[in-house]
Amino acid sequence: MQELAFGTARWYNRLEALARELLNKPMKPGDQDLHALLLVGLYQLLYLRVPAHAAIGETVNAAVSLDKAWAKGLLNAVLRRVQRDSEALLAEVDQSPSQQCAHPGWLYKRLQRAWPEQLGAITSANNLHPPMTLRVNQRRLSRDAYLQQLADAGITATACPFSPVGIQLASPCDVQLLPGFADGLVSVQDEAAQLAAPLLDLKPGLRVLDACCAPGGKTCQILEQQPDLTEVVGLDLEPARLKRVEENLKRLQLDARLVAADGRDVAHWWDGTPFQRILLDAPCSATGVIRRHPDIKLTRKAADIAALASLQGELLDALWPTLEVGGVLVYATCSVLPQENTEVIEAFLARQPGARALDINGDYGIVQPCGRQLLPQADGHDGFYLARLIKLSASPHRRTGSLRHEDHHSRCRSGRRQPGSAAGQRSQRHHRDRHRQRAPARAGRPAGYSYRSGQRILPDHSAPGRCRRCRHADRCHQQRRNQHDRLPGGLHPVPHSDQNRPRARVGLSHPRRPVSQRGGADRRADQPRAGGDQLRQTPDREPRRAAGAGLCRGQGPAGGGTRLLRRPAGGPGAALFAPAHAGRRYPGGGHFPQGPADHSQG
Secondary structure, three states: OHHHHHHHHHOHHHHHHHHHHHOOOOOOHHHHHHHHHHHHHHHHHHHOOOOHHHHHHHHHHHHHHOOOHHHHHHHHHHHHHHHHHHHHHHHHHOOOHHHHOOOOHHHHHHHHHHOOOOHHHHHHHHOOOOOOEEEEOOOOOOHHHHHHHHHHOOOOEEEOOOOOOEEEEOOOOOHHHOOOOOOOOEEEOOHHHHOOHHHHOOOOOOEEEEEOOOOOHHHHHHHHHOOOOOEEEEEEOOHHHHHHHHHHHHHHOOOOEEEEOOOOOHHHHOOOOOEEEEEEEOOOOOOOOOOOOOOHHHHOOOHHHHHHHHHHHHHHHHHHHHEEEEEEEEEEEOOOOHHHOHHHHHHHHHHOOOEEEEOOOOOOOEEOOOOEEEOOOOOOOOOEEEEEEEEOOOOOOOOOOOHHHHHHHHHHHOOOOOOOOHHHHHHHHHHHHHHHHHOOHHHOOOOOEOOOOOOEOOOOOOOOOOOOOOOOOHHHHHHHHHOOOOOOOOOOEOOOOOOOOOOEOOOOOOOOOOHHHOOOOOOOOOOOOOOOOOEEOOOOOOOEEOOOOOEEEOOOHHHOOEEEOOOOOOOOOHHHHOHHHOOOEOOOOOEOOOOHHHHHOO
């Protein structure tokens, strides 16, 4: 039964394409059990050494068990046709490369883009049955000694080429048949996963954190590798998964402190004592272990990758302060997609100036800009990624997604306002949000949203060229830098951090500067502005209309835009901000937003 379920999932995409060719129309939503039964019958015909008549007969009879005896004729006709014309039907299906190798289209494209030369080997390995690999408990005996015990028990096995404690069996078997398994002499763990703990460079007296530790294979390997550690803390989100860790520790006669908590909620689980070593086996798409979990092809979606990369970055950011200066963090995933691996590490290094990537010594995997990538091997290890980081200093956390954006951020702030002033802080917040909008997707930030306010960022008007909102040429760029309350085409009052009254701004733009700082210091306050409005000078040197509704003409689209200037609470024109005026049209076009939250709409 397990072979039927796993095999059908492993070849689902090819079988599904074949079923579409065979059926005149899709089955109804209430008959999806029949559709699954058809796929199981196709798998038996094409991939199992089951006589054709037996596979067809059992599949047809199973329809009766589903209380759908009416479908027996349909299933029999479809399966008989496959038995007769399998080569022609499969040739039609295999015209699509992703269907031929039974991979979802989105995953095939990503693998092709990331590993064009290794694409065929990866997809072939994903469709094979995985080998069974053991890890010898080096505190109890050597690998050679256990190989001899296996030979005495009639089990054929060989030493793994990369892991010094790994053994690969010629064919899988029940763990209870392994010599000394119940006594803790050996554990089941893939060779690639065994390569993570040695990168920690464990020494006596160190305090080690194993984040996302379930089911506990790496936690146990850490304790086996160095028995004189001060403490090993195993952290995982789900208490139910920690029970499996407890069972493994008990069987291997090891001890560790287990904590059920979210690794990002450091204040909840960390006691303040730093760790010298951290192993983060981050949650990932598991695209490197598809052959062990073929249902990944069905359950994983393209949109999951960006969300997982964001989660991985958040875990790195949260755990990094718990690492002692001079300590080492090993980042590991069972994914083969760069978006979850080297790109996550590159973005993290850009955010953390005190972090550096260390070289990984070994002849395994493919060297990446950061770390090493192991791809699944037909007769070897699974797909896996490893990176090794050292903490050189406790530098403050950078706020942007890459070093390039951080440098651009610094250039934009220079020469505008003093960083220590209130206006300078508002300017920094604006530029931070604007550059986060432009940050690359691999940094895990959804484009167009501010992490400070959780609101949508309006179109950027700072870049030279044609403005996307008012459609003015380069002059709009200069004018917007000098007049930050310009509102061509609409008005958006936004609450101001240091004022208790509403004011007009565009999105998250800068607060209005005094006249002396806007390039208009040489102009007398009583001179008219563009548009013919007569201004008067007020004690705070802010231009206001002498009377009227608080609006003055500006240069908007087709010369009909408006600009809304600040007024004291309760002063002339303050009624324009009252909710009773929501929805009314302004002289230059556009509507007053329907409430304070509308400033997030672009």
